[in-house]
Amino acid sequence: MNTPLQLLDGFQARFGTAASVYRAPGRVNLIGEHTDYNDGFVLPAAIEFYCWAAVAPRRDGKLVIHSENFNETVEASLDSLTPLGKKHWANYPLGVAWALRQAGKALRGANIYITGEVPLGAGLSSSAAVEVAVAFALLSESDAAIDRAELAKLCQKAENEFVGARVGIMDQFVSCFGRASHALLLDCRSLKYEFVKLPEDLQLVICNTMVRHELASGEYNARRAECEEGVRILRIVYPEIRALRDVMLSQLEDHRSHLTPQVFARCRHVITENARVKSAVEAFHRGDTKTLGQLLHESHRSLRDDYEVSCRELDLMVEIAMAQPGLIGARMTGGGFGGCTINLVKSAAVSDFRRSVAAAYSSKTGLTPEIYLSPASEGAQQMALEENKPAK
Ligand code: GLA
Secondary structure (H helix, E strand, O other), X not given: OOOHHHHHHHHHHHHOOOOXXXXXXXXXEOOOOOOHHHOOEEXXXXXXXXXXXXXXXXXXXXXXEEEOOOOEXXXXXXXXXXXXXXXXXXXXXXXXXXXXXXXXXXXXXXXXXXXXXXXXXXXXXXXXXXXXXXXXXXXXXXXXXXXXXXXXHHHHHHHHHHHOOOOOOHHHHHHHHOOOOEEEEEEOOOOOEEEEEOOOOEEEEEEEEEEEOOOHHHHHHHHXXXXXXXXXXXXXXXXXXXXXXXXXXXXXXXOHHHOOHHHXXXXXXXXXXXXXXXXXXXXXXXOOHHHHHHHHHHHXXXXXXXXXXXOHHHHHHHHHHHOOOOEEEEEEOOOOOEEEEEEEEEHHHHHHHHHHHHHHHHHHHOOOOEEEEOOEOOOOEEEEOOOOEEOO
């Protein structure tokens, strides 16, 4: 794990000046998958894996951005921001600057030094962490007021329009608003949110399958299109519907014959998943871990069978977890096609859980999984440099 002081050394070595330091977390989603872009409900938590950004102003209207992870520096003029090649890491920070300017924010040029701890491509939102950390850094240096909800939306816009991934608002929002020891229930239509306290005797255990299937991003956009297709057809009968969030399961079932089996299944996932988020929040409030476990399991099944975004390795990781003592519930988390599972595990059982899951997964796949423990963490913040603590 980095400290602001280590980051400042890196900044000083490259740019030769002092800097301010910001960090923004990745996230794990407890339940509510592929619901955010359907105006639905999600229940993510920010995790203690951060993207860090050190920043200092420049006078020439340029952004000079160095990534420690990629060991590369890019330079761009604020007046002519355009995406670099497809999948280039710098499109995230450049896209954020572009979106902030589109929104009329007066940005100054800046030197930025970025380092990320969120595992890349693991479905833990390393991209949202970069976007939010850089947005905070750029805005703070420009003395512009920060409205976190607006900032989350601008980071999403950067990813949608500059990077070209049609993601929803969940990741950027929780990276801005996360709270220690809590999950965040977000209504992705109104952006109203509330915190849900996580039980003290449970831990969030994140199991990385170490695979990322290539089709991930294309299939993500394809799922969105199928949801939109479902809405388009259902609106013929129910004109008041704006998104799948407005559709009841009985309405979908009554009009099954108008939809292809695939579009029907996609819609059924979203509608039932929204209901599961609400039930999960109630189960958290009641301390009903049995129901919680069932809901996580049903979510995984629905993502596997109806939404078809799981894969062999994720299914196996969940299956292995379910056979372990102390497991409350397990499911894939994030966009899918590889990446991680989220496991709610009784604290006393965590060390054995880790060991047994890693051994069983390795023996069945030949892959060595990474298993992370993380408490729910705080959202983006500026760091006080002397003490390695959030600045007040
Ligand atoms: C990715 C996207 C999110 C969300 C999830 C699936 O993480 O960035 O907006 O759609 O997939 O729930």
